[in-house]
Amino acid sequence: MRQRSFDFGESALLPEICRRLLAVFGPQRDEQRFDPLSQLVYGIIASKTRDEVSMAAFLELHRRCRSWDVLMRATPKQIERIIFSVHHADRKAEELPQALRMIRARSGALDLEFLADWDTEAALQWLDSLYGVGAKIAATVLNFSTLRKAVLPVDTHLLRVGQRLGLVRLGGDYAAGHAGYARILPAEWDGDTVYELHWLIKMLGQRVCRPTAPACGQCPLRELCPAANDRAAA
Numbered sequence: 001m002r003q004r005s006f007d008f009g010e011s012a013l014l015p016e017i018c019r020r021l022l023a024v025f026g027p028q029r030d031e032q033r034f035d036p037l038s039q040l041v042y043g044i045i046a047s048k049t050r051d052e053v054s055m056a057a058f059l060e061l062h063r064r065c066r067s068w069d070v071l072m073r074a075t076p077k078q079i080e081r082i083i084f085s086v087h088h089a090d091r092k093a094e095e096l097p098q099a100l101r102m103i104r105a106r107s108g109a110l111d112l113e114f115l116a117d118w119d120t121e122a123a124l125q126w127l128d129s130l131y132g133v134g135a136k137i138a139a140t141v142l143n144f145s146t147l148r149k150a151v152l153p154v155d156t157h158l159l160r161v162g163q164r165l166g167l168v169r170l171g172g173d174y175a176a177g178h179a180g181y182a183r184i185l186p187a188e189w190d191g192d193t194v195y196e197l198h199w200l201i202k203m204l205g206q207r208v209c210r211p212t213a214p215a216c217g218q219c220p221l222r223e224l225c226p227a228a229n230d231r232a233a234a
Contacts, residue, residue, distance in 0.1 A: 010184045020220040021200035028199035036112035039145035043137035044095055049086040057083040072100035095132025102130050120149050136174040148191035152181045157205025164227035
């Protein structure tokens with residue numbers, strides 16, 4: 001791993017990142033959350049799709065179905081006609097009812113509230129094994145929903161920023177990104193603090209640490225970033 005020009009111990013790195021990003025973007029707390037089952041449905045819909053498009057599709061699906069039990073019994077063609085605006089709508093239309101049927105078959109009910117009492121890693125593995133879910137969506141179910149568990153969802157922005165900061169190995173997937181961040185996530189942080197960190201880093205990735213032509217000179221993390229140091233030295 002390349003060296004940072006401003007060295008922090010690993011246990012203090014994420015708190016320092018959070019402090020610097022809060023100073024730029026402000027607090028990112030949200031009191032209103034989906035229940036975990038609704039968050040899972042939204043997570044599948046939202047994959048690789050802009051937030052405003054995926055939310056509109058989710059709300060329309062909820063309006064048409066009225067309950068997730070109805071969605072579980074719907075055909076992929078029926079679902080695809082409702083969520084057509086999202087990326088890979090055909091694939092997601094197959095994943096949604098299958099994931100819901102797996103939940104009912106495994107737990108005896110179409111509900112995920114029981115995960116509140118589970119160990120976080122066990123809950124992640126259980127969700128990760130559902131059809132169409134995977135590590136990224138599993139983490140959003142546990143952290144973004146009313147469960148508010150202290151697990152960090154890693155999307156494409158967190159993966160890219162984490163790789164540039166040297167927190168995540170280059171070329172790693174979402175599972176590797178989760179492992180990289182989890183290794184230094186402070187044990188005392190609650191779910192709301194982890195949630196805030198996710199949105200702060202995502203905002204940085206959208207506005208500053210872009211996939212191409214990152215604005216390193218404007219980045220509040222440039223002293224901590226080996227990739228920014230390499231660009232400055234080039």
